[in-house]
Amino acid sequence: MTVEHWFWALVTAAVVIWYSTITIFVAIKGIGDIRDMLKKLTRLETEK
Amino acid sequence: MSHFSILDGSIVGLYLLATMLAGIMVRKYVGKVEHFLVAGREMNVFLGIASLAATEFGIVTCMYTAQNGYEMGFSGAVPGILMAAAMAFVGFTGFGVKPLRDSGVMTLPELYQKKFGPRVRWAAGVVIVLGGLLNMGVFLRTGGEFLVVVTGLDVHYLEITMTLLLILVAVYTILGGMLSVLITDFLQFIVMSLGLILVTVLILYHIGWAALVQAVQTHHGAGGFNPLVHPKMGWPYVVFNALLNLAVVLTWQTTIIRLLSAKDTKTGLKIYKGTAFFFVCRFLIPGIWGIAALTTLTPEVVGANTLYAMPKFLSTFVPMGLMGLLVAAMLAADMSTDSSYMLTWGSVIYNDIMAPFRKKAWPEKKGILWNRFIVAFIGIFLLFYGLWYPLKGDLWTYLGVTGTIYLSSMSVLLIACCYWKRANSWGAGAAILFGALIPVGFLVMQQVPATQPLAEKIGPYYSGIAAYIITALAMVIGSLLKPQRKGA
Incomplete structure (x- = not known):
């Protein structure tokens, strides 16, 4: 294995691990973001 | 199957x-x-x-x-x-x-x-x-x-x-x-x-x-x-x-x-x-x-x-x-x-x-x-x-050209707008013009038989780099050419 082979092996491993982690993280935290956004828009609408 | x-x-x-x-x-x-x-x-x-x-x-x-x-x-x-x-x-x-x-x-x-x-x-x-x-x-x-x-x-x-x-x-x-x-x-x-x-x-x-x-x-x-x-x-x-x-x-x-x-x-x-x-x-x-x-x-x-x-x-x-x-x-x-x-x-x-x-x-x-x-x-x-309406011709060139028409001038305008006090409408106009002309010109050169060999020699990457550099130069030269208002 050359340096380039190792480089792409590491990048591929990082991609699989990072992407799996961020998907779970965003899936959980994103629901909270949606809830907060819609709550805020409702509040602004009723304050008018 | x-x-x-x-x-x-x-x-x-x-x-x-x-x-x-x-x-x-x-x-x-x-x-x-x-x-x-x-x-x-x-x-x-x-x-x-x-x-x-x-x-x-x-x-x-x-x-x-x-x-x-x-x-x-x-x-x-x-x-x-x-x-x-x-x-x-x-x-x-x-x-x-x-x-x-x-x-x-x-x-x-x-x-x-x-x-x-x-x-x-x-x-x-x-x-x-x-x-x-x-x-x-x-x-x-x-x-x-x-x-x-x-x-x-x-x-x-x-x-x-x-x-x-x-x-x-x-x-x-x-x-x-x-x-x-x-x-x-x-x-x-x-x-x-x-x-x-x-x-x-x-x-x-x-x-x-x-x-x-x-x-x-x-x-x-x-x-x-x-x-x-x-x-x-x-x-x-x-x-x-x-x-x-x-x-x-x-x-x-x-x-x-x-x-x-x-x-x-x-x-x-x-x-x-x-x-x-x-x-x-x-x-x-x-x-x-x-x-x-x-x-x-x-x-x-x-x-x-x-x-x-x-x-x-x-x-x-x-x-x-x-x-x-x-x-x-x-x-x-x-x-x-x-x-x-x-x-x-x-x-x-x-x-x-x-x-x-x-x-x-x-x-x-x-x-x-x-x-x-x-x-x-x-x-x-x-x-x-x-x-x-099925598109004819090379799709990659098409995507590259349409993208560069927009990206070269808009990025130069944004940077000049935010960080260069002397930037003005002449420079912006020139940047928009050259940002569109260079990629379109390259595409035309590729299609015209007489200029095809030159286009091939230049290639899409040099042409793309030139689009960004010339657009930036157009912004600088255009802005410097516009007379400054007194007190400005």
């Missing part, structure tokens, strides 16, 4: 129903134009990451990056690394985008008006919409072709299938604007990511890393791992892609609309930082799929057009059940891109191109109605231009 079964069809149907319902449900929250275009600027970090990632990954992206993997090996994923670096740089420093978000504008040309005047705003709006819409015009057909190959769908149903899909996307985008886009993007990000990760893991498990590396070594040699020694790439490819990706991060309207929809500048920058590494995934994951096609398929099976190598490989490699998730993932990728692009280019038409017609502020209801009409009009344009 494709592995697409009734079970897979049911998974896809369920996904489409869930997306449609979620998209339509949020329409009741749209009370103002600002809600429709930038979600009332209430978007937080994780929703922003999901939306940006989902928008910037469509089937057309998957097809070209997989083709890069097939034809250039791992070196084909280098633009993804460059884009991630550009996005991280901008996210950490706030270069260009911090003053943009701080200004409180809804579109890029709106910012330009503050520095260069209303004419430049209008001209910038026209360039953005022309470049963006022409670029987007090819998405629908390419997406349809992918689905036909992967699912084994009769090619005669391509137009009907993609038309129905576009109508579905248009309905929820017209009703809910950016709010529908964000909610559906969130769902689409999850479905898309599941599909992308599972198929990649399956490839790595069944075909194996060593076989993929061996295939790249055999077909491309050292150039398959290092773009600098690849005969078709070299440093001009790397420099051009570095400039192109920095320009995308700074000015591509569908990217910066996330920054402009964020609840504040800090949140916008966090979205950039959080999404940066996704762009490595965006290029490397389909790249690995393309390399897997290179490893397992014979050139006879692939045929003359290597664009179809990856879908041909997936059609027989992915098992039943997972095939449904893959198709749902790809539909998710395409729908999120289409909805966001329709809304984004529509926002520039309403906010900037139509600005001279709104001497007085319009009532919110009238503004929302006009925005809905514009999104519907873009949908109709896409249908006829992109789907029912």
